[in-house]
Amino acid sequence: MKPRPQQRILEALKWALDDSADPAMAAADWLARDIDPECGSVVGLLSNPQTSLETLERAKAAFKTMRIVGETVADRKLGGMLYASVIAAALVHHGARISRQSDGVVRRALQQIDSEEWYPEELRTLASLACSYLECHA
Amino acid sequence: MIIESCGSHTDWGVFDHLKDADEQQAELALNRIVRRYWPSVYAFLRGSGLSVHEAADLTQEFVCEVLLKKDLLIRADPQRGRFRSLLLTSVRNFVISHKRKAAKRRTRTGVESEELGRLGIDSQTPVDAFNAQWATTIIRRVIDRLRKRCQFDGMTEHWEVFEHRVLRPLLVGDAPVEYAILVKRLDLESAAQATNMVVTVKRLFAQELRHEIRMTLDDPSDFASELAELFRGLEGNRQ
Numbered sequence: 001m002k003p004r005p006q007q008r009i010l011e012a013l014k015w016a017l018d019d020s021a022d023p024a025m026a027a028a029d030w031l032a033r034d035i036d037p038e039c040g041s042v043v044g045l046l047s048n049p050q051t052s053l054e055t056l057e058r059a060k061a062a063f064k065t066m067r068i069v070g071e072t073v074a075d076r077k078l079g080g081m082l083y084a085s086v087i088a089a090a091l092v093h094h095g096a097r098i099s100r101q102s103d104g105v106v107r108r109a110l111q112q113i114d115s116e117e118w119y120p121e122e123l124r125t126l127a128s129l130a131c132s133y134l135e136c137h138a
Numbered sequence: 139m140i141i142e143s144c145g146s147h148t149d150w151g152v153f154d155h156l157k158d159a160d161e162q163q164a165e166l167a168l169n170r171i172v173r174r175y176w177p178s179v180y181a182f183l184r185g186s187g188l189s190v191h192e193a194a195d196l197t198q199e200f201v202c203e204v205l206l207k208k209d210l211l212i213r214a215d216p217q218r219g220r221f222r223s224l225l226l227t228s229v230r231n232f233v234i235s236h237k238r239k240a241a242k243r244r245t246r247t248g249v250e251s252e253e254l255g256r257l258g259i260d261s262q263t264p265v266d267a268f269n270a271q272w273a274t275t276i277i278r279r280v281i282d283r284l285r286k287r288c289q290f291d292g293m294t295e296h297w298e299v300f301e302h303r304v305l306r307p308l309l310v311g312d313a314p315v316e317y318a319i320l321v322k323r324l325d326l327e328s329a330a331q332a333t334n335m336v337v338t339v340k341r342l343f344a345q346e347l348r349h350e351i352r353m354t355l356d357d358p359s360d361f362a363s364e365l366a367e368l369f370r371g372l373e374g375n376r377q
Contacts, residue, residue: 023282027177030274035190061194065180069201071173 024066024075028082031062046085047122049093057098060086081116084109085123088130095133103134110134171221172204174279178222178271179229185267186233200232219356220364226268266371273371280346281305287342295324299332300339 025042032042035058039045045059063086066079088110090098099106113119113127179200183193288297299320306312317329326332351364 023278026278030177031180034184058190061191065176065194065197068198069173069176071170071176075173 024070024072024078027075028063028066028078031066032059035059035062042082043120043122046082046089047126051089051093053090053094053096053098056086056090056094059089060098080109081113081119081123084113085126088113088123088126091130091133092126095137103138107131107134168204172201172225175222175225175272175275176201177275178225178268181271182226182229182264182268183233185264196233196236199236200229203232204228219360221354222269222272222364222367226265229268269367269371273368276347276350276368277309280343280350283350284339284343284346287346288339293335293339295326296335296339298324299326299335300343303332303336304340 029041032039032045036045036051036055039048039051045051045055060083063079063082067076067083068079070076070079084106087097087099087106090096110127110131114124114131116124176197180193180197183196184190188196285297288294302312302315302320303317304314307314317332320326320332321329324332326335347365348361351368352358352361355361355364
């Protein structure tokens, strides 16, 4: 059953109270829950091997939006990193390429993620695994 | 000084930005403000029945079009003194225009044109979604500003007491943490000290909330009704 509007708002605000979550990550979690109400967070959405390719395609569209229209440079950077993380999730969980960008470009974006220590560890691991996948399937 | 300490000394009134004689400054300010509330635009589009892909594309298109043609906002309703209303009207008009163009294209290709109402643009659902996300954005920004303000001003214990006694119970339904536990955890003198901390931060929260809302109003006397709208948005649908 679709969550009532009040419940969705409260869930969004709950993340705003999390010390480790900045407003941009809270917005990312809200986008993720809009795509899949059961996922809990963007980390939950992307690290779950059961997340379908169709869902990942929707996530790619949503985070591309954040990358383009985010308020601050930091917001747009996070959008870009999440966009790359969606591509990584498709590679790792499904062996599928859902980006038309070259493997070289994707690999560089994923390597950059790995160096960002503030980024959720699960997504950094995902990026690392995706890099390995690309190297093995070059 | 407090606002500067939070790094937002450029956040002056939206309408001041729109009326700014310096075109470059006006563009920069409008750029930032429209981008700040993009989740509300996205929520409106999703509430209208559009798919994630469609809503994502149109959100990008709307923001870019507003930024390129900044008079879009002024044209929407120059007499209404609330930025929220201006933005809502703008996105609504944008969607109607988009659907008309799409319907014309489909008619030219021989496919039956769709009724504009199919997506429920005129229903209350997308408006509620817009307002709910607007309210969430406001509250989220206030919480973030206040937390940083408390950290900057050496009031981290104040923030923790306020969070566990007021904010979490109010917003997410957590049970308030007992004062005795907070006194012990934070090495406070007494429950009375903790209570005073709550009062102090409540006052600061109210200040930040007033600041955040007033930035979006042309007429300060609209504050009370705008605040009422904000809480209606947080309460969800009106049924």
